[in-house]
C-alpha cells in the first residue's frame with residue numbers, strides 16, 4: 628500500500644517528548660486532518676510542498692540509503708501519520724529490520740496498527756491552535772493503548788493552553804504526561820534571537836508547572852532540536 632512521504636531524514640535526535648534524546652531516523656508523511664494555527668510542519672498539508680507516493684519497500688530503501696548503519700530507531704511523524712492505513716506494513720517492515728518505531732499523532736484518527744508501535748506520543752491540541760479536541764475519540768485512543776508504552780504531550784503557548792493541559796492530565800492521570808513549550812516564531816532564521824526567546828518561554832512554562840499541584844508528576848520540556856538548529860527543516 629502506498630504512503631505519501633514528504634521527507635526522510637536523520638539520523639538525528641528525537642527532540643521532543645517521551646524518548647527525547649533518542650537517536651532516530653524520521654519519516655514525515657503528507658496530509659493532516661487538522662490545521663493548527665502555529666503548526667511548524669504546515670508544508671505537510673498547506674499545499675506549499677509535494678509528497679511522493681511510495682510503496683513501503685521504497686520507504687525502507689530510502690531510510691537505509693539516508694541512515695546507513697547509523698540508526699536502530701525510526702520515528703514516524705507528519706502531518707498526521709494516522710491518516711494512512713499503509714503505515715501498519717511500514718511498522719512491520721521496520722521491526723523485521725530490527726528497528727524500534729515511534730509515532731507522533733494528535734489522537735484524532737485511530738488505526739489498529741497503532742498498537743504495534745513501540746513509543747506512541749499523542750499530542751492533543753490546546754485552544755491557541757484553534758482546533759477542537761474530540762474527547763470521545765481521545766478517550767477511545769487512551770483506552771486502546773492502555774497496556775502499551777505511550778504518552779500524552781501538550782504544547783503550551785498561553786495560560787489558557789496551560790489550563791487545557793491540566794484538564795488533559797486530570798482526565799488521564801495514569802498516562803505519562805509531558806508539557807512542551809510552543810515555538811511562536813516558526814519562520815525566523817535568526818537562531819540567536821529564537822534561542823533566547825524559546826529559553827525565556829521555557830522558563831515561564833517551568834515556573835508555571837512548579838506552581839501547579841496538578842502538574843506534580845509532569846515532565847516539562849523544550850523542543851531540543853529547535854534550541855540547537857532553529858527552524859531548519861530535516862533535522
Ligand SMILES: C[S@@+](CC[C@H](N)C(=O)[O-])C[C@H]1O[C@@H](n2cnc3c(N)ncnc32)[C@H](O)[C@@H]1O
Nearest residue numbers: 665666667668705706707731732733750809810
Ligand atoms: C508537526 S506535529 C506532527 C504530528 C501530529 N500531527 C501532531 O501534531 O502530534 C509534531 C509535533 O510538533 C508539535 N508542534 C507543532 N508546531 C509546534 C510549534 N510551533 N511549537 C511547538 N511544538 C509544535 C505538535 O504539537 C506535535 O507534538
Ligand SMILES: Nc1nc2[nH]cc(C(=O)O)c2c(=O)[nH]1
Nearest residue numbers: 640641642643704731852862
Ligand atoms: N529532531 C526532531 N525531533 C522531532 N520530534 C518531533 C518532530 C516532529 O516534527 O514531529 C521532530 C523533528 O522534526 N525533529
Ligand code: SF4
Nearest residue numbers: 659661662663666706
Ligand atoms: S495536528 Fe500536527 S501536523 Fe497537523 S496541523 Fe497540528 S501540529 Fe501540524
Ligand SMILES: [Mg+2]
Nearest residue numbers: 667668704850
Ligand atoms: Mg517538528
